[in-house]
Structures are given as structure tokens and as C-alpha cells.
Amino acid sequence: MATETVAKPRTSARVHVQKFGTFLSGMIMPNIGAFIAWGIITALFIEKGWLPVPQLGGFGETDGKPNIGLVGPMITYLLPLLIGYTGGKMVYDVRGGVVGAIGTMGVIVGAGIPMFIGAMIMGPLGGWTMKKIDSIWDGKIRPGFEMLVNNFSAGIWGALLALLGFYGISPLVTAFSTAAGNFVQFLVHNGLLPLTSIFIEPAKVLFLNNAINHGVLTPLGVQQSLEQGKSILFLLEANPGPGLGLLLAYTFFGRGAAKASAPGAAIIQFLGGIHEIYFPYVLMRPLLILGTIAGGMTGIATLAVTNSGLVAPAAPGSIFAVLAQTSRDSYFGVILSVVLAAAVSFLVSSVILKTTKHSDEADLGDATARMEEMKGKKSSVSSHLTGAGAGTAAGAAAGRGGVGVLAGPVRNIVFACDAGMGSSAMGASVLRNKIKAAGFPDVKVTNASIANLSDTYDVVVTHQDLTERAKPVTSSAMHYSVDNFMNSPRYDEIVDLVRESNTEGAAATEGPDAGAGTPGGASASGPATAAAAGAGTTHGAHAADAPVDAAPAAGASANGSADILARESVILTGTATTRDAAIDEAGRLLLARGAVDEGYIAAMHEREESVSTYMGSFLAIPHGTNAAKDHIRKSAVSVIRYPEGIDWNGKQVKFVVGVAGINNEHLHILSSIAKVFTNKEQVARLEAATSQDEILDLFGKVNA
Template sequence: MKNAVQRFGKFLSSMVMPNIGAFIAWGFITALFIEKGWLPNAQLATLNGPMLNYLLPVLIAFQGGKLIGGDRGGVMGAIATIGVIVGAPDYPMLMGAMVMGPLAGFVIKKFDQAMDGRMPAGFEMLINNFSIGIFGMLLAIVGYYAIGPFMSAVLIVLKGGVQVLVNHNLLPLAAIFIEPAKVLFLNNAINHGIFTPIGIEQAAEAGKSIMYMLEANPGPGLGLLLAYWAFSKDKATKDSAPGAIIIHFFGGIHEIYFPYILMNPLVIVGPIAGNICAILFYSITKAGLVGPSAPGSIIAFMSMSPKTSIAITALGVLIAAAVSFLVSSPIVKMAGSKSLEDAQKKTSDMKAESKGQAAEVLSGADVKTDNIKKIVFACDAGMGSSAMGATKFRNRIKPLNLGITVTNTSVDNVPADADVVVCQYILQDRAVKSAPQARLVAIGNFLQDPNLDTFYAELEGRANATSAPAPAVEAEPEVKEEKKAKKAVLKKEGIKTGLKSVDKETAIRAAGQLLCDLGFANEDYIQAMVDRENMVSTYMGMGVAIPHGTSNAKETVKKSGIVVMQYPEGVDFGDEKAYLVIGIAGVGDEHLEILGNIVASLEDEELLETLKKNADVDTIMKTFG
């Protein structure tokens, strides 16, 4: 249940967070130019309404539709949400956009799935455009007559509920739910999914709203971190607190203090007490902000304050910090020397859950493997590192007879049936976005990595525990001899041995230039190889690097080709040395057979040492080609 709530909350916030810049722009226009603003300007103040009523809901709907149905879903969401906006003219339809955007994305996604493989040739563009137009129109009508009025009723109920809390002086008690929810990474969902829509309605009437102050106040977290800085008995925790204070208070990244609470859950009473006192103070003084504070830094918080109450806004932050500090301090003193490192790992795991990902980053943890049928190795371009990694791991698990398919692809195009995705750490976020259903194994390099060894050990345990069918390992493509000759991807002219050691970029550019000289790519591909290296290292382990271009550079590849550069003294790739620098330009899967041969040669340590330092052109050609 908790995970479901987290995923729902994260999905709500994921529609808003990419559009925070638009909220900030609208907030500044409101704070500066309305009648009670810092620089009142009647003409510029007219920007407020269209941005609030049209721009923000449409942006949210586009993002929600895109999350479900890609770019087509985004366009559908924007069209349909206009119906919601017009159907509920009395209220800003941010919440309506959060409903209509994903709904529209779902509709077009299902249509695209139904039409997959069934479109008549030559009618693709016509069908794609008319489907968005027709379904968008229909959903806009539904939005006008149903969703818009319904969401208006929801807002009336929520607004009434808030008013009841205010009338009975109970609003400060909301902090009892807000602070624990924040630690569960529901902070953005609460702030932008619930409080902001209500706050917008209140601000439209009164020029400000206390709803903007409930979650975003940086005072409670500041007091907690100050208590750890002053009284923690764990040196690492104590030393980390000042940096966390800066990031939290000035950067507005509240997540930075969540591990400090998870380290000692009882300490959460400090931020709760601090926020209760601040909300009570703001309620008594009739305080409010003119727009949402995003992110929740003191800079954003104060910039959204009306000029007539800036001192009150600042005092509320100080009250929250002081109370949180006073309540948290004795708890921190009694806590002993609990490790912040363990709490940070727990926080990382919770954040992964809050993103709605079934993916796991393996670092020695026990992971169920019973249902794994397909493992996908993913890199940026899907042509080099992932191909070698997949080949090596495929060969490694083949004797286990688990019936698992191992393949490779670009990190942005992981197939929907992937059960496990293996990628480098820096590509984790893209992998999760591409395949949210899959488990994630994050690694340093594709040939030698402890996380891969851990994952293999788990598969080996599964093999020992059950009798499995013969492997459904993806077969290497069969290529006729005459086709091989016609499409030779490795030529003797593309092998250079005994080269003097150079720096990494020079080696990569030399490999790229040789690919160009042999007609495999044009000159633009060289820079793409350097860009790829700057993004993610192409060092594979075992003294081998395979530089290649980014996924955006595929149009610069003329035909598949590989060049092999041997540096007996090595080329520094970060902390490792590469003795074989293998440049790749790939079209489709034509280069994969040679990569398979390269991987096979790595299994023979004696041969590998010869290839890296002493082999001549003929030996390398015979081994790889």
C-alpha cells in the first residue's frame, strides 16, 4: 500500500516538476505586478490570468500525457485539457490537467498498440495525425461536459475542508501528516498536487495563500540539521551537517535531510513541532505567499512573500527552525552514534520506490530471479559496449541452461518485455524511464564488475535449485561467406599495432579518423566519439576500450566497420589503461559478430595478453575477423 501511494504521489509530482520554471515565472509576475505586488503594473499584471488558467494546466497535461503515451500522448493531453479548462471557467484546472493528461496519453497509447502492424503502407502519417485530432476532440468534449465540472466540485470540497480547519484553528495539525509524508518522498506530490491548486484559488481571491507555506517552509529541516551539527556523536554525521544545511536552506533540496530522520525516526517530532508552530503563527498573522515556493529554499520562499509581510514570513521560518532545533536536540543527544551511511542507503532505496520503479540497483543484495526471461544490456548508442557486455554475459550463463535471452540495445529503446536492464551508473535514470517495469543492475563497466558477479551468482543459484529447459539464448546472426566478404567490417588496413602511448582523446580521434579513411563514417563521427566518451566511459575492462559515437550520430555512419589500435604501453582511460582501442561504426547488427569474436578472445588470458602487446596484424585479423 505504501509503495502504491508513493508511486501515485511521484506520478503526480512528475507532471509538475518539469514545469517548475513556468510556475516560477508565473509566481514572479504575480509577486511583482499585481496591485499589491512589489512593482504594481496593471498591463503586465494581465499576464497572470492566461498563464494560470491556460499555460500551466496545458503544460501539466502535456507532461502527464507524455509520461503515458510519449509525444503523441502529450499532444493529446494538451488538446483534451482545453475542454476541461473551458468547462470549468471559475477555477484554475491544474488538478483537472493532472487527470486529463494521463487519460489522453493512455487512450492514444492503446490506439497505437491496436494499430501496430496493421497500418496500410503509405497511410501512416494520415492515420497518426487524424487519430490525435479525432480522439483529442472527443476527449475535449468529455472534459468540457464531465471532467471540468467534476474537478470544480472536488476543488469546492477541498477548499471547504481547508476552511473548516482554518475556522476551527486546526490547520497547524496538518504538519503531523506533512512531515512524515515528505520523508516518504511525497513532498512534491503534496505541495504541487494538493496545496498549490487550493492556494491558487485562495490567492486569486485574497492575493495570497497560506497553503503555499505549509510544505515549502525550510525552517523545520534547518532546525533538525542544526541539532545534528551541534550534538551528533557520530563524527561523519556531524561533519556532513553543515553542507546539508547549505543545500537544504539555500538550494531548497529538502530531500537532503531525510536520511537524518531515517537514521533516528523519533527525531521527526522536531520538524513536526517546528512546522506546527510556524503554521500557527502564520494563521494568527494572516500570512501567505502570492505564489508557490519552488524549490523550497529560503530564497524562493521569501521572494514569493508580499512586500507588506516579508518580516512575518521570515519570522515564521525562524520559529520553525528554533522549535525544530530545541525539540530535536535532546533526541539527537540520546541517539548514540548511528551511521548516516546506512540511512542514506535506505533513503536511496525509498527514493527508488517513490519513483514508481520496480527496478533495483544491485550491490550485493539478494534479488529474486525466478521470473527472469530476458536480460537487456543497454548503453547510449546500443552498438558497442552493451553488445560486448551482452555477448560475454550470454556466454557466461549459457551453461546454466536457464532459458534466458540476453540481448543489447540503446538505453532509450529498451523493449517492454525486458525483465532486467544492465547499464552503467550514469545511465540509470534513462534506463528507468525507458523500462520502468524492469529490474536495474547498475555497473561500472560491462566486462568486469562486482554487481554483474553478484547477479550471475544469483542466476547460478537458481540453476542449482531447479531443472530448467535448454537455453533460449539469442543466436548469432548467420551470415553467408559471400556476404561477409562484401560487408567486411574489419580490414587489415584497419589494424594498427605497436603504437606509442598517447592521451585518451588523441587515441579516440585516431581511431575515428581511421574509420573515416576506410569509408565507414564521415568526419563528424570523430567528434561524436569524443562526445560519447565524455558522457560515459567506453573502457570495457581487461585492458580494452571500444570508443564509438553517440546515438545521435548514427546518420554519420556510412557502413559498419571496426578498427583495432594496439598500444603496448597503454592509454589512460581514467584509472585504467586500455591496450586495445577498438573503434566502432555500426549500422544495425552487422558489427556484432566481430564483437562476439573479441569477447571470446578475452576468455583466453594468454591470448589476450598477446593481442594487447605483441600480436601482429595477421594475428589480430585471424582472431577477431
């Protein structure tokens, strides 16, 4: 029998450039504050600044010695080191950042000029290579020698990278910077620089500008600013004039939703600096790109004629940021370039709008959805254009968990809660098994604390009381609130979404790789479960992303489950008759094991008052708050059965599982418990068990 296979969607060159540009932007944007600080110091204190100060501006002499000042050291050392550290940290957290910064120092000293391109090479290279080196002896270091090995390996490899940067990378980057600078000067001297708008303006709409702006223009602009006190390059992409002119044209000559939303969009774009808000208007009528190109060329030509520029990058591209970074002698030229760029863009766009067919109201929503597909995630300003939310999924998801735009297959799902391990770990295990059974074993299902969430997930599952906390940091994701972590009907919806996006949906889009895009076309909602809220024990966030089906953590014994769930911690008939008494009873078993102190039991009650830990299927898993991790001595689980049931906030509970966890040690038994309680036959066996050994056997063998 022939086996039908589904080809994976090919990733377009545009997407690769987008991802590359996004990575470069990720190194630059977190450090924009440092660029602004350097720009302010430069504008104020250099010899041609507003308030020249030799000791700060780095000119003249004091006591017969040349003044070093702040301007030179900041641009030569501080900013490249920040970029190198950020690039390394993006690849391999703080350890990668430190090694990346060490390697960057080699490039800086070797070149003797601002080394932003070198920093953008050495930072990620340092993080990536350190990660590969650590993987060689991962899990092989004898206890007690971890710090020694980690510190010396980072130091030795960092020293070698610094030498590589000094002797190998710096000459190459210096040659590239010189060649690129000469090319820019050629364009300027021959009046050709305005032609760059032919590439820059379409690149902005396609979200390809980051690679150009942060990879070339910003580094060259900073070097030019250091030498000349200003640079025209900072305004090639950031000028708000072309976008303003286009939106004003829509304000006067547009129709429907486009006309109604254009004035507000113009304010956001011009004052707030969020240029992407005008991209859907261009996508509605691609011919309008000629308006922004004409405006951009006009603005650049004006800057060139008036010899005007900025002292540092303007980010975001707001008129306020532009004026704040304008060189002292360039205010007339910069303001004139913005005004003329807006005027020309307005005139050309108006002619196009008046002489071509108008779009109807629905086109703006479609264009916004296409814009978000190209971006690879939901736009933070799209709701202004389409009302409640952008994209075709807006109507379907109205009033529910959240809105996402399908920009690629669903590959990354997270269960989020306060601490990131208890009920969320069990829920993740249940959903993972369902997705594997549906034939998608490569879809990653993890659990994490809300504090550790980032906007990299396709689907986020939370308790309804926590959804609003999760949304701001995961705005691109589809949000699901479930009413039962054991057998929620929402799981079937998520499985359907995974199936759809990884077959028809995946083939229809060329969005970024898994994790960058967001699912769409399905709604997310539902009554929320109390379980997700609590989700989590109080071991802290450092292990928040560990998969719950993984083997017990290193260092646990071969029978790790037995270590965590011991026979003396299993009670066949509990004595409590109320919720609070049951929490006390479960907590006392943990205390008797030496796993927690008295403060942890109080924290279990505190968590229950915040959000219920009822899981569904007659199960509750009380545990402490995230702040109570200091009260945990070791990982342990207690199990108490209440044959007659207990009223748990209006739900009947027959099994109470107390949890205290450190690192990943308790995940194996939680996964076992989750699998048991999703199987009615297994739950019936638990209810009928006559000895602790039967319960231990059931939990211990279910993962075999």
C-alpha cells in the same frame, strides 16, 4: 520432483504512494519555473502588488474594455497545459504530450477555473490511451501512409479527449476542488490547520509528501492565490524552519558523525532547500519527528494568525525561494513563521537528544541507507552525511566505478556509449545471454547512447573514459567499467549481483519496482575496456534503447544479415599492417558497398583517436563518431581477418569488423558476432576458415 519457486516481493502501500507522488511531482517540478514566473508577475503587477499595472495585472479598463492581463491567462491556460503536456510526455513521449495537452484544454474550458488536478488526470490519460491506440496498428501501416495515420489518429483522439474533459472530467474535478477547498477553509476557520503537520512531517521523512503536496496542496494553493492574492497552503510542507531547528539541535547536542555533519547539513537544508538531508537524522532517532511536527504546527499557526502566505509554490524549499514568493503584505508573518518553527523544533529536539540515548557514528550511515531505500534511489546529498558515499556499499565500492543502494531487485541494465549501438550492442548481447543462462530471463539488458541515459537504470556499464560522463545522469545506478566486452570478468560480478538482489536481496527489501531502485552491496569497477567507448555506430540516438537480440528492423529483408554483411565485404587475409591502415581497409569495404561516403572513414579515425574500439578476443570494431551519421547511406558491416595479427594500441587484433548502422538493421549481425567471439571454439573456426562462405555461415547461423 517438486519445483521450488521464489515468491516475488510484495510491494508495500507506502511504495505505491511514493511512486504515485513521484509521478505527480514529475508533472509539476519541470514546470516550477513557469509557476515562479507567474508568481513574480502576480506579486509585481496585480492591483495589490508592488508595481500595479492594469494591463499586466488584469484589473481596471483600457479604452473602455476590461484588461485581461497576464496573471489570469497564465494560471488558467498556460500552467495547466504545461502540466498536461508534461504528464502525457512522461507516458508516451512528445506524441503523448500533445494529446494530453489537447485533452487538458477540454477540462480547462469546461471548468472555467485553474484545472491543475484536471491536467494531472488528462495529461497521463491522453498519453496512455494514445499509446494503446498506436499499438493496435503498430507495424501494419503501409509505407508512405505513416504520417497520415499518425497525425489523424492523434487529432481525432485528441478531439474526443477534449470533449471527454469538457463534459465528463471537468464537473468531477470541479466538485473535488470545491470540496477540498471547503475542507481547507473549515480547518482554517476552526484553527485546525496546524494539525496537518501531524501528517505532513512524517510523510516528508517517508517520501510520501509528493502525493499530498503536488496532488492537493499546490493545486488548491494556486486557486486560492488567484482569488486572494496569496495562500498559506504553499508553506505547509515547504517551510524550512522545522528541519533547520532539528539540525541545529544536533549541532549543539549530537555526537559523532551526526554532530560533525549537522552544521553543513543545516546550510544545505535552509539555503539550498534540500529537505531530505535531515531525514536520516530523524530516522536515527524516530522520536525526533515530534520536534519537526511541533515546529511545523508552530509555523502554520503563525501564518494563520498573521494572515500570511505565498503567491506561488516555493520550490525547492529554500529560504530564498520562500522569500521570493512571499506576498507583499506577508513578509513579517512568513519570516516569523520560519523563525518560530525553527525555534520550537530546536527546543523540542534538544530535549529529546539530551534525555534519550545518543546514537553512535555508524548509525548515521545506516539511517542514510534506510532513507535511500525508502526514496528508492541514491540521494544527491547523502555524501555530505557519510563522506564518500551513502549506504552500506560505500566502503566496498570505494575508489571504483560507483555506489548504489539496494532498493529492489536488479531488473534494468544498460551498456552506454557515445552512439549506443556498436560495441555496446555486442556487450549487451553477451551479458544478456549470461543472465538468461543464470535463470533470470526477465532482467532487461539494453544498450543506449550516453546522451539518452536517464536515472532509471539499476546497473550502467561503460568504458572508463566514459564513466564520468554517465555518472551525473545515472547517479542512482551501480557503475561498472569493463576491460573486455567479449569476456570481461565483471560480467560474472553483475550476474552474481542480479542473482543476489533477485533472491535474498529482493525478499529483504520493499523498494520500488524494477528500474526505480538501484543495486547495492557489490562493487563496480575494473580496468576499462576501450570497446565501450566506441560503442556505437553513428546512426543516431533514436534507436538507442533497442534490444540487440531483437529481429532485424521492420523493412529489412528476410535474410537481413546477408544484406548487411555481404560476401564481397569479407576478406580472409587483409593487407594492412597497422591500426590506421586496417581502419582504412575496413572503411573502404563499406564505401565500396555504397553504405558510406568518404567522410565516414575520416570519422572512424576520429573515433579511434578518442577511445579505442578494441573489444578483446582479438577483435576490433572501428566505426564513426556519433556526429558522422549524415555520412551513412545504409547499414553495412565488413569483416577482415589478419592471420598474423595487428598491434592495436598494444593489443593483438586478428579480426577487424567495420560497422555503419542505421536504426536497428545491423543489430542482428552484431549479436551474432558477439556470440561467436565469446566462444573460443568459434573463434578457432574463424581463424581456420578457408572461404568467405564459412565466415558468413558462422555469423548467419549462430542465432538460429
